[in-house]
Amino acid sequence: MSVLDVAWAERWMHVAATDVRAARDELTELDRRIGDGDHGVNLDRGLSAVVGRLDDPAQPVRETVGQVLRLAATTMMSTVGGAAGPLYGTAFLRASKVTDRAELGPTGVVALVEAALEGIVARGRATVGEKTMVDAWQPAAEAAERAEGAEHVVDVLRAAAAAASAGSASTVPLVATKGRASYLAERSAGTEDPGARSSAIILAAAVAAAEGSGG
Amino acid sequence: MSVLDVAWAERWMHVAATDVRAARDELTELDRRIGDGDHGVNLDRGLSAVVGRLDDPAQPVRETVGQVLRLAATTMMSTVGGAAGPLYGTAFLRASKVTDRAELGPTGVVALVEAALEGIVARGRATVGEKTMVDAWQPAAEAAERAEGAEHVVDVLRAAAAAASAGSASTVPLVATKGRASYLAERSAGTEDPGARSSAIILAAAVAAAEGSGG
Amino acid sequence: MKKLLDDPAQAVDDSLRGFALAHAGEVEVRFDPTFVLRAGGTPPGQVAVVSGGGSGHEPLHAGFVGSGMLDAAVPGAVFTSPTPDQAAAALQAADGGAGVLAVVKNYTGDVLNFETGVELVQADGTEVVSVLVNDDVAVEDSLYTAGRRGVAGTVAVEKIAGAAAARGDDLATVAELAERVVAGVRTMGVALTACTVPHVGRPGFDLADDEVEIGIGIHGEPGRHRVSASGATDITRRLVDPVVEDLDLAEGERVLLFVNGMGGTPLSELYVVYGRARELLAERGVEVTRSLVGSYVTSLEMQGASITVLRLDDELTELWDAPVRTPALRW
Amino acid sequence: MKKLLDDPAQAVDDSLRGFALAHAGEVEVRFDPTFVLRAGGTPPGQVAVVSGGGSGHEPLHAGFVGSGMLDAAVPGAVFTSPTPDQAAAALQAADGGAGVLAVVKNYTGDVLNFETGVELVQADGTEVVSVLVNDDVAVEDSLYTAGRRGVAGTVAVEKIAGAAAARGDDLATVAELAERVVAGVRTMGVALTACTVPHVGRPGFDLADDEVEIGIGIHGEPGRHRVSASGATDITRRLVDPVVEDLDLAEGERVLLFVNGMGGTPLSELYVVYGRARELLAERGVEVTRSLVGSYVTSLEMQGASITVLRLDDELTELWDAPVRTPALRW
């Protein structure tokens, strides 16, 4: 299958919520070491709320991928809080604007990831190497572009997720210069950035959601 | 030697100060268990102050045992605080009134211990068995009376001190009904009363001070 | 033990010196012997209200010295009653010619030292009436204890007595009002952790990670029983029930509800407890018409709280509402 | 972890409900989205002052809502910035027709969420000016950080902006005064223990029994360096020196000295630190003309303190002295 549909987008959010819940303590610990320890809880609360709304029969049925992502964006914006709330909120909002279609092919997926990255940069004004979620999303966007010609759309997602994961791992030795971890200066080195890590988890969830559909 | 003189009284206070300092942590621990943990520190502070004044050349020279005990009484009254401050203060004040002589024989020692007991009871209104310092002073006074005919005055003190020590030990199983330990009700059983213990230490110091003089 | 102190033996004096500098307009601190006096002294002809006790309960009592509450406070060493000479000096200095009300928390040490101090100044002709505060329902008032302890309810006694004095009541009336507060105020406390007296250097009692101490006093002394740690709803009920029962509150009665922090408990938790207590009182038809929430009678850094309920009538309400300007309480 | 809470996820709401009941005359709490409004709202035609941030710093900010200080406060989850829709709702509700000053502590989360919230209400025609508070000298203000954090100095910004608004200044003037406070206020803090976020359940950092953390923030995040635990004199110097140097205070200047408790430190210790800080400032010829001592910007039950110094002029002094009636600050 070479397109991702609305059902995929909804599955993505479900898998992301499940995986973030499972990684909650890991994210908490990362943020406890170089931040204030709330990243896991904040994101868990936000994604649970997204799933809650997706499952709510009172909500209008989503007809495009963009509608799913817009619902995720506004829900996260109003439930996550902290730095990650507006960052993820803006990322999904921008992504929703370029995905207002019932199905996405490889090009659509590339646009989605690029738009998310742009949203994060527009809000947070960070660049690669500052030990933030940009260190996951920028390599993800680049890898997606490189994979744009892939036969299966899931391969584009796979490339993006793998790059995000590697990008997140690359934050370990970095000294943070943006966000709360920057207050620790040198002491921030040695710990993976929690926002980069959660970004990698969310992109991996997109792959799992696509694989689940055989996509 | 069958009399105790002013030098003995001053030595008594010195030895008492030294011994209470040595027992400070033990008294603290007893009071920590069934009170508020300050008895050792309070008494140490008070007896150090007594010694400080005795050693102060600006203070008038003491010519009677009673003058030494009056100085101890007023100093403890103004430096010990807590329940023990007024209790010891009153005990020594009463004792000073019956010892306004340069030397004490056996009868004088009996009067001293009895007056101290009366002072404690007058202030604190406790009776034997309530797990207070009365449980040390009352047997001490009774033993002193029984030993009044002894050849050596120090034997009267020895009898009082031994009885005080036994009396203090007898408080272990008691349930307190006076003072701070009474708030613990049954939980106060199993710990020696700190005030009874410090009383036994102070009476033992009187013996040591007399033995030091060959008395 | 980590504390923001230098020499533990000097901690009370060091703290009082800082306190005096920070509140120079309201208080004056005297040493040798140590006590805290309202700046400018008691207005002539006004009854003075004086209290005191061991330190470690700040802002009690020194923080309540000022206009409309205490005229002097007598701080002892940490958790140790002050001495008679301190009490005497404060009583004498505070006397504005109309006599002094001594507010004494019912602890053997406080009682004996104040008693002796009062004897000293009475011999010099100062008129003193003492009132014993004994609001702690954790202590069963029987033949088998030193009587109920004085705890957070002391704030209400001091506030209302101070207001009565400020409006010009004579000593007998001020004392009668203070006794009315004592008769109508009850408190029950809980500790989540123990506290460490500076010169002792280790916690006053040992409490497991899953235990709380119900019926705690305010001197680091253990309480009456331990229960396994539970939520705010359960703990609040264990505090409110005995207080309400001891006061025998009837439906329709009006009360002051005071949730007091023991020092180390965040204000946010006190408001959770306050909210639960309101629900429990509402269930019984008791109307909360006045409130106080904060850490006013503490046990150093102990974590925990107490709940105080004072039965109000029109006069006590008016006196509670009267202006007060002290370092720790003002309206 | 033992806390006087029920469900940690509900703790902020539970606390706010109790807070609303306890201070019904001064504040009103709204839910969905959550914010705290001054009872009766901002007087028409008066500039509104609004602030907010993560919970766990009580009494900041909700405790400062009332007359003469904040018109609304926006509490987030514990140590988590509130969301844009909360901020927007509070800004809109507080607007009395003369515009709103948003006082934002300089944390990425607060900045991004308020920024988004402000965009939302500006689109609806509400006039908002934001001021960023960044008084924490522990963070070197360089290219390599998110900028200095906003900590205890926020109290001074809110008090003075609120007083300016209350005397009728327009939005530009209120904002200019707030910026003047920001320019002249600096803070440095120390932690003796870490604190535990309810839903995390374990301390935010690990600190040995003989260590203190200098340059601590107010979110349970670790500070800049650790030193072995020493006395109040040494620690106070480590806080006062960088503050005074950063402010470049000259002999003869007048300041407000604010010693703030982190939540779990007894008031008595804060006065010890205050006294030491006075000595250090006196040595430099700096005159302390206004003081504040207490736990106003906390980190749950963390033990520790911060020292804030604000350069005063006649106008700032007058605005600091102006009447304030809020749950946590009143004179």
Ligand SMILES: Nc1ncnc2c1ncn2[C@@H]1O[C@H](COP(=O)(O)OP(=O)(O)O)[C@@H](O)[C@H]1O
């Ligand atoms: N300016 C920024 N740009 C991009 N990402 C950022 C920025 N600041 C912080 N972040 C991300 O946010 C994460 C922290 O999120 P979270 O814990 O929710 O917020 P807070 O720091 O407010 O507690 C960091 O790990 C980092 O990845």
Ligand SMILES: Nc1ncnc2c1ncn2[C@@H]1O[C@H](COP(=O)(O)OP(=O)(O)O)[C@@H](O)[C@H]1O
């Ligand atoms: N009413 C009383 N009569 C006699 N002794 C008493 C009485 N109350 C208390 N005590 C004694 O005082 C001791 C405690 O002294 P201390 O620790 O100095 O006082 P506090 O209880 O005020 O801290 C008790 O161990 C007991 O021996």
Ligand SMILES: [Mg+2]
């Ligand atoms: Mg965080």
Ligand SMILES: [Mg+2]
């Ligand atoms: Mg004791």
Ligand SMILES: [Mg+2]
């Ligand atoms: Mg004591």
Ligand SMILES: [Mg+2]
């Ligand atoms: Mg946070």
